[in-house]
Amino acid sequence: MNKFFKNVLGIVLVSTMSLSLMAGCGNSKDKSNVSKKGGEVTIAVTSFADTLEPTQQYFSWVITRYGVGETLVRFNEKGGIEPCLAESFQSSEDGKTWTFKIRKGVKFSNGDDMTPDMVKKSLERTFKLSKRAVSFFELASMEVEGQNLKITTKEPVAILPGSLADPLFLIVDTNANKDSIAMKGPICTGPYAVESFKPTDSCVVVKNKNYWNGDVPLDKVTFKCIEDQTTRSMALQTGEADIAYNLKAENLSEFKDTDKYNIQKLQSLRATFAFMNQKGPLNDLKLRQALIRGLDKQTYCNVLLEGGATAGKAPVPPTLDFGFNELKDENSYNPEGAKALLKEAGYKDIDGDSFVETPDGKPLQLNFVIYTSRKELNVYAQAAQVSLKKIGLNVKLNTVSYETLLDTRDSGKFDLLIWNVLVANTGDPEKYLRENWYSTSASNQTGYNNAEVDKLLNQLSKEFDKDSRKKLIIQIQQLIMNDASTVFFGYETTYLFSSKRVKGVNMYPNDYYWLTKDITLAK
Structure with a gap:
């Protein structure tokens, strides 16, 4: 060798x-x-x-x-x-x-x-x-x-x-x-x-x-x-x-009998996030920033999901050693700050329905596409809808099958779209980062385009030194976070339940x- x-x-x-x-x-x-x-x-x-x-x-x-x-x-x-x-x-x-x-x-x-x-x-x-x-x-x-x-x-x-x-x-x-x-x-x-x-x-x-x-x-x-x-x-x-896949923390109490069941637990390499389509109203950076700041992800993960996930902020979960703790989250939960951002950008409630209109006075309703087969994704989406209403954002949930979700993502016909994905399907986050945030990727249907992210991803693909790759991946994540391109909800704990x-x-x-x-x- x-x-x-x-x-x-x-x-x-x-x-x-x-x-x-x-x-x-x-x-x-x-x-x-x-x-x-x-x-x-x-x-x-x-x-x-x-x-x-x-x-x-x-x-x-x-x-x-x-x-x-x-x-x-x-x-x-x-x-x-x-x-x-x-x-x-x-x-x-x-x-x-x-x-x-x-x-x-x-x-x-x-x-x-x-x-x-x-x-x-x-x-x-x-x-x-x-x-x-x-x-x-x-x-x-x-x-x-x-x-x-x-x-x-x-x-x-x-x-x-x-x-x-x-x-x-x-x-x-x-x-x-x-x-x-x-x-x-x-x-x-x-x-x-x-x-x-x-x-x-x-x-x-x-x-x-x-x-x-x-x-x-x-x-x-x-x-x-x-x-x-x-x-x-x-x-x-x-x-x-x-054997049953995709059961969650809330199911643990149903399988306490260790004579009948085996339960395995893994801090997984999966991330749940929502793409934000910048080809529509979410092309406004301040609107995206306000949206993210209006989401109480800590409560979603710890309370609603009963500790079945770790609150998200970055593309790569903390289970992988790619700088999670050193990444700076400029858009952490801050509902009052979110309201102030919306006001500063010209979003205000004109007709008194508790939802803001766009700066040019048009109705604003964000289409959030979710799918049916993973309950925790619906929990995130429904909680987000409630949280965002409190800061004046009108979000409509559109529930589809997983197969339809894939087609919807490819068509780009959404404002927000839920996604749950393995972040290291090659053993390393490079493929995941390139697929979702490289400007010309076939999977990038949101219009996200950052020349510096593209440049660093190109460097990463040719870099064979482990420490240098880690530094590049940290830089790429920070840029994606600064651009408020994506809502990173959380990183799930995976359970596998089986009969004895x-x-x-x-x-x-x-x-x-x-x-x-x-x-x-x-x-």
Whole structure:
């Protein structure tokens, strides 16, 4: 391993977590042999997909979470990168070429061998069909040399291995299911394969008998979409479900019986925020500043969410070592200051309805788009609506499905739009920052444009020194905060509730792996 590669490894990991290179995909902490082979499990989930085409929106996450798709590398339970479909990887001295040694003996679920050529075709398909792919890195070329796949980029990319751990780059058999991937799912290499799929309702996966990395204990797993949090909790309590995702702190009291349930807790790498669209009335900096200052985020997190989140102020949560405590928040909660800002900028209530009009006397109503499948997001939005009314801002909540929310974000037809996202999906915040706040990013539909942010993000993409990257990320965050571009509500604590009927259920910081080969029925 060359010196340059060792340096790179240090920065493609989340800084609060240690590196661990292991032999294969998925490693359970539970080493007990008390388990049962075969059987079926039901997992209650939210934010379902309306297609299994991995290159559309973020639906590749569903395919990976459901144990179907795998990537060349993956993250372990400490956030470190480990080999998966590639058994090793290293970089050239100039950082532009990465060589991945493709693992031998891997088969797709249909029995076809996974070869370096097929891996290349799969990645080419992703770049061809996904608008998001180029936001990870700009591909110059890919070449197969024996068992190796060489990926060359136009510029050095420090986070390339972590980028390829993103579910978007899962490896599919490009010769199979060409015209039916959307409903039948792609043919992949994971421990499970899709048996049936009903959009927004359920997905059934079955054991991949050709799985390359050990025995797959379960015969069948059903993912049941249950959007309502109370109903999802009841499903676990009644035995309808064995595992339930996206339950919250308020559900803890329902699962106190440790003889029946396991509860896992993780200070996650997720942030909840609201985009503010600067192509409409929120192009006024003082209006954005006043809006943020009118929000009591501490109370939202500590009281309304019962301590289930940490109050937000910056793009990157304090769980990662990127300067959270040293960042200066000029727009912390200050409702009187918010009112003064509005008055100074010419916003006043002309018609006596308790809501301000614009400086030119027009009605002002802000359209806040939220989605239904995560209850805490509605808590933030509803609380914000009440808080902002107190300073004279009229906010209308527009509740849509998650799939519609994605389309709405892409269209830019909103004033505010709720978002909950993993901030280190490559093991580092660079991708997250570039995707949401780089001026020409396809995901930036708010009109946010700061030349200095763009400049620093460009420097960051080529910077391989860990300490220098940290300084750049802190600078970028401070600029985004100073611009009052985004409402950072909070950083959630993630819980995973499961029945003692199952074992081997583990949480991962990157939230990609819900069903692994380690999950079994307990005897």
